[in-house]
Amino acid sequence: MDIIRVKNADEGGQKAFEIIKNGIANGADTFGLATGSTPETMYSYMVSSDMDFSDKVSVNLDEYVGLDGNDEQSYRYFMNQHLFNHKPFKKTYVPDGKAEDLDAECKRYDDVIADNPIDIQVLGIGQNGHIGFNEPGTSFDATTHVVELTESTVNANKRYFDKVEDVPTRALTMGIRSIMQSKKIILMAFGKAKADAVKGMLEGEVTEDLPASVLQNHNDVAVIIDEEAASQL
Numbered sequence: 001m002d003i004i005r006v007k008n009a010d011e012g013g014q015k016a017f018e019i020i021k022n023g024i025a026n027g028a029d030t031f032g033l034a035t036g037s038t039p040e041t042m043y044s045y046m047v048s049s050d051m052d053f054s055d056k057v058s059v060n061l062d063e064y065v066g067l068d069g070n071d072e073q074s075y076r077y078f079m080n081q082h083l084f085n086h087k088p089f090k091k092t093y094v095p096d097g098k099a100e101d102l103d104a105e106c107k108r109y110d111d112v113i114a115d116n117p118i119d120i121q122v123l124g125i126g127q128n129g130h131i132g133f134n135e136p137g138t139s140f141d142a143t144t145h146v147v148e149l150t151e152s153t154v155n156a157n158k159r160y161f162d163k164v165e166d167v168p169t170r171a172l173t174m175g176i177r178s179i180m181q182s183k184k185i186i187l188m189a190f191g192k193a194k195a196d197a198v199k200g201m202l203e204g205e206v207t208e209d210l211p212a213s214v215l216q217n218h219n220d221v222a223v224i225i226d227e228e229a230a231s232q233l
């Protein structure tokens with residue numbers, strides 16, 4: 001893994017943006033995208049650039065079950081606000097959290113991923129080492145599936161909701177197997193709360209107990225970490 005140490009989230013977002021830019025110069029046209037506070041600076045750099053993404057495709061990692069794209073807490077809404085409303089893409093995919101048949105939606109999303117192989121996948125990391133919404137214990141062979149979120153994840157994400165009871169307890173997520181099929185992966189982690197997960201991911205054993213550790217088995221990963229996230233290394 002290529003470990004890129006930066007001062008803060010702003011510099012990290014800039015580095016990630018440069019990797020995206022170089023990727024595009026080398027033919028990348030399908031991007032696996034992530035939500036959360038971590039990639040926000042990268043999206044800002046994309047939005048304020050003069051780049052055109054109108055022939056690019058995006059495939060997002062995950063969505064809360066029960067939230068519709070107009071809901072301000074949905075990941076579809078987040079993506080529209082932070083990127084797509086400013087920089088239109090040719091096509092943007094996010095799992096449908098309101099699908100009546102969630103199993104069928106998982107199958108449909110696997111077809112989307114198969115039809116749009118990801119050139120560059122952007123990831124954040126949860127405090128417990130989750131990627132996307134693949135919580136500890138998820139099989140490395142998983143494809144798109146419905147997950148019951150752990151208490152740690154619900155608590156970490158409650159800051160976006162009025163009260164903790166409003167945080168959905170289930171989500172649809174791309175599986176680890178699909179994430180690992182991306183040609184290139186950029187994982188960003190900023191802040192002290194991520195330090196233990198970052199240490200486990202980089203220095204621990206490869207184990208389903210810490211999903212991000214699977215990235216040790218991928219041959220093209222850039223890990224962008226700030227000083228606080230690197231503080232346990």
Ligand SMILES: N[C@@H]1[C@@H](O)[C@H](O)[C@@H](COP(=O)(O)O)O[C@@H]1O
Nearest residue numbers: 034036037038124125126132133
């Ligand atoms: N499903 C998302 C992940 O994709 C994200 O990496 C994680 C960390 O979020 P943040 O970047 O806000 O710390 O939160 C959520 O669980």
